[in-house]
Structures are given as structure tokens and as C-alpha cells.
Amino acid sequence: MPRSKIFLFLPIGLAAFAVGLWLSFDLGLYPERVEPPTIAGFLITPPKVIEDFTLIDQSGQSFHQDRWRGQWTFLYFGYTFCPDVCPLTLLELGKLQKILEREHLDQNTAYLFVSVDPKRDLPQRLGEYTAYFNPKFRGATGTAEELAKLAQQLGIYYKILDSAADGQNYTVDHSTAVLLIDPQARLRAVFTQHSPDTMAADFRKILELPPQ
Amino acid sequence: MKKTAWLLLSALCVPFTPALAAEPGAIQIETPWARESPPAAANGAAYMTLVNTGGETDHLLSASGEVAETVELHTHLMENNVMKMRKVEAIEVAHGEPTVLRPGGLHIMLIGLKKPLVAGQTFPLTLRFEKAGETSVQVTVRGKDAAAMPDGHAHHQ
Incomplete structure (x- = not known):
């Protein structure tokens, strides 16, 4: 050439x-x-779309997926008869709410405790219980079927050890993860470490990401 | 004469008897506490540190008290981020290393609280050890912000 x-x-x-x-x-x-940030848990990218479900909130009203839209929701599954781990996690979430409030990141957040023990956790009990930890907290539960459907989609495991002779004093094995639902009602992150400072830092990182 | 010799001999032995492991008091119980119960909460948990000052391994066999319908020894097993609470038959208290009952780990489970646990109040628990026998402790109820996890959140790992 x-x-x-x-x-x-x-x-x-x-x-x-x-x-x-x-x-x-x-x-x-x-x-x-943009490098995905490292968080104490898992960032779900792209966020996972969740099928609709019907729970019952603390006032006895239906709670559908659209209640998650338009805000970030910190979601935790447990049961009020849990003497130790559930109160601890809710205390940590209560501190997280205070941190976010101080940093003006709290206007658009909600906190939901879902009881996987509908037999004992009636809606009213959930209301009193969650309000104790933080006035912003809300509680919900549902039929065994709806709870199972939702938990399965979110990767939450639980098992009621309903073997007690009187049918009342049983315990429940359950995932301890705190989930983050995005304003489009999709699963965005799973926090496996519940230190309020860590969760607040991870939430800030997620807010800074481009919209998904 | 023989008798006197024996007496002398046994008297000599006394100071060399190892720490009195079989006697009550060989287990020291430090800071027994419980967190106040949230409204509507039916169950609670008590925590404490057990220190074996004797020479032999001992076991906490049971706890009892009027505070709840049932009092059991429990532990938590964390498997794949799933928390499993299980009853245990006994809690080992080895010499030299304190056994810590704490949130997220070993605890005395109070099932069916007869009345709510209120911060600042105390309630008695009777602990029964295999070797040290029975001893009573006063458990102090702390507020909800009581140091939750002095071990740095180890149970969440």
C-alpha cells in the first residue's frame, strides 16, 4: 500500500x-x-419488582404494594413475642430514623415491621408495639398465604415452630435482614448489618446513585 | 497418739484444699439485667455474666422466678442471616472464662410476663447450678436504650 x-x-x-x-x-x-457502592449487605441492581400483595396494617386496613410508592421504606420481618432480636433491630432502626432526621434525609422515608406471626400478633398489638420504638414506625401482618408470598419474593425466610403443647408459646425462626424498598415499590437493598450508622451511610450511598 | 497425728495431718491439708468449687459462691454473678418490655410484648429476656471462681466447670441448669409464667434457658443460633432461638438444657460456666448472657446470644427467656418490665425496677430470679447449687439474684430492668450490643454487633455478622 x-x-x-x-x-x-x-x-x-x-x-x-x-x-x-x-x-x-x-x-x-x-x-x-458509576461503580456500585459497597454496602453492608446487598445492593439489588436492577431493583427487583415485587408482585402485589395484601397485608393488614395496624389499624386493620388493607395494605397493598402501592403504599410503598413515593417513598423509601425500611422493612423488617419479625414477631412481637420475640424477646431479644426483634426489639434490638427495631431499636437500631429507631436510631437510624433519628440519624436520617438530623441529616434531613427522613422526609421521604417509612419504616414497616411485618409480623410473620399473625396468629398472635393482632393488628392492634402491632400498633402499640411499633409506636414504642419510634412514632414513625408502622406495623402490618397478613394471612399465612400472603405473608409467605411476599417473604418469598423478598428472600425472607421464616418458620413457625408451632410445636408447643398449648399452641401459644412457640418461637419463630426468621431472617434478620432489614430490606430497603425504593419509591417505585421495588426491592433495592438488603442490609445484613444493623448498626444505625452503617445503615445511614449505606442509605446515603444509595440515594446518590443515578435513578434506576 | 495415732488420732492426734491424723488430726494434725488433716489440719495441715486444709490450706491446700483447692478453691471450693463445690460450694455456693464459686459462681459470681455480675450485672444481671433485662430490658424494659415494649407495650404488648408478652415475653422478655434476662442477661448477666457468670464467672466461675472455682476450679471445676459448672453448669447453670435452670432459672425460675415469679416474673413470668415460664422461665427457660435459651440461646440464639445465627445461620445464613436467619435467627433461630432454641431452648438449651444447661449453660456451661467454665473456670477462667466468663460466660456472658447477652442480647443476640445466650439468655434467660421470660415467657409470659406477668406484668410489664419497667425500667428502674428489679425482680428476683433463682438460678440453680449443678455444683454451686441455688442462688438468688436481683435483675435490674434497664430502659430501652440500654447498651444493646457491647460486643460490637457480633450477632449480626
């Missing part, structure tokens, strides 16, 4: 490559140029 042609085609080739590279970024072929 004559040398003059190389000088002609080389710049053209380079220019085409550059345009291609630019287009590939611009067309969103590399949408994750």
Missing part, C-alpha cells in the same frame, strides 16, 4: 473508532460507569 494512503486511512480509522467509542458511552452501552 502506498504510504500516502496509510496517512489518509489511519486518521479516518482513528476518527471512526473515537466516534464509535463516544457513541457506545452515549447510547448507554456502559451505563454502570
Whole structure:
């Protein structure tokens, strides 16, 4: 090939490559140029769409998925007969709410405690129980079927050890994760470490991400 | 004469008897406490640190008290982020290393509280040890912000 042609085609080739590279970024072929943050748990990307469900809130009203829309929801599954781990986690969530409030990140957040023990946790009991930990907290429960459907979608495990002779004094094995539901009612993150400072820092990181 | 010799011999032995492991008091019980109960909460838990000052391993076999319908020894097992609370038959208290009953771990489970646990109040529990026998403690009820996890959230790992 004559040398003059190389000088002609080389710049053209380079220019085409550059345009291609630019287009590939611009067309969103590399949408994750922002490194996903490391959190104490799992960031769900893209956020997981959840099928609708029907729970019963602390006032005895139906609680559907649309109640999650328009705000971030910290979600925790447990039961009020739990003497130790559930109160601890709710205390930590109560502190998280105070941190977020101090940082003006709390206007658009909700906190929901879902009891997986509907036999003993009647709605009114849930209301009194959750309000003790923080006035913003709400409680809900549901039929065994609806609870199972929701928990399964969210990766929450629980098992009622209903073997007590009197049918009352049983315990429940359950996942201890705190879940974060995004304003589109999708699962966005799973927090496996419940220190309020860690959860607050992780929540800030998630807020800074581009919308999904 | 023989008798006197024996007496002398046994008297000599007394100071060399190892720490009185079989006697009550060989287990020291430090800071027994419980967290106040949230409204509508039916159950509670009591925590404390057991220190074996004797020479032999001892076991806490049971706890009892008027505070709740049933009092049991429990532990928590954390498996794949699933918390499993289980009854245990006994809690070992080995010499040299304190056994800590704490949130998220070993605890005395108070099932069916007869009345709510109120911060600032105390209630008695009777502990029965295999070797040290029975001893009574006063459990102090702390507010909801009582140091939750002095072990740095180990149970969440």
C-alpha cells in the first residue's frame, strides 16, 4: 500500500473508532460507569419488582404494594413475642430514623415491621408495639398465604415452630435482614448489618446513585 | 497418739484444699439485667455474666422466678442471616472464662410476663447450678436504650 494512503486511512480509522467509542458511552452501552457502592449487605441492581400483595396494617386496613410508592421504606420481618432480636433491630432502626432526621434525609422515608406471626400478633398489638420504638414506625401482618408470598419474593425466610403443647408459646425462626424498598415499590437493598450508622451511610450511598 | 497425728495431718491439708468449687459462691454473678418490655410484648429476656471462681466447670441448669409464667434457658443460633432461638438444657460456666448472657446470644427467656418490665425496677430470679447449687439474684430492668450490643454487633455478622 502506498504510504500516502496509510496517512489518509489511519486518521479516518482513528476518527471512526473515537466516534464509535463516544457513541457506545452515549447510547448507554456502559451505563454502570458509576461503580456500585459497597454496602453492608446487598445492593439489588436492577431493583427487583415485587408482585402485589395484601397485608393488614395496624389499624386493620388493607395494605397493598402501592403504599410503598413515593417513598423509601425500611422493612423488617419479625414477631412481637420475640424477646431479644426483634426489639434490638427495631431499636437500631429507631436510631437510624433519628440519624436520617438530623441529616434531613427522613422526609421521604417509612419504616414497616411485618409480623410473620399473625396468629398472635393482632393488628392492634402491632400498633402499640411499633409506636414504642419510634412514632414513625408502622406495623402490618397478613394471612399465612400472603405473608409467605411476599417473604418469598423478598428472600425472607421464616418458620413457625408451632410445636408447643398449648399452641401459644412457640418461637419463630426468621431472617434478620432489614430490606430497603425504593419509591417505585421495588426491592433495592438488603442490609445484613444493623448498626444505625452503617445503615445511614449505606442509605446515603444509595440515594446518590443515578435513578434506576 | 495415732488420732492426734491424723488430726494434725488433716489440719495441715486444709490450706491446700483447692478453691471450693463445690460450694455456693464459686459462681459470681455480675450485672444481671433485662430490658424494659415494649407495650404488648408478652415475653422478655434476662442477661448477666457468670464467672466461675472455682476450679471445676459448672453448669447453670435452670432459672425460675415469679416474673413470668415460664422461665427457660435459651440461646440464639445465627445461620445464613436467619435467627433461630432454641431452648438449651444447661449453660456451661467454665473456670477462667466468663460466660456472658447477652442480647443476640445466650439468655434467660421470660415467657409470659406477668406484668410489664419497667425500667428502674428489679425482680428476683433463682438460678440453680449443678455444683454451686441455688442462688438468688436481683435483675435490674434497664430502659430501652440500654447498651444493646457491647460486643460490637457480633450477632449480626
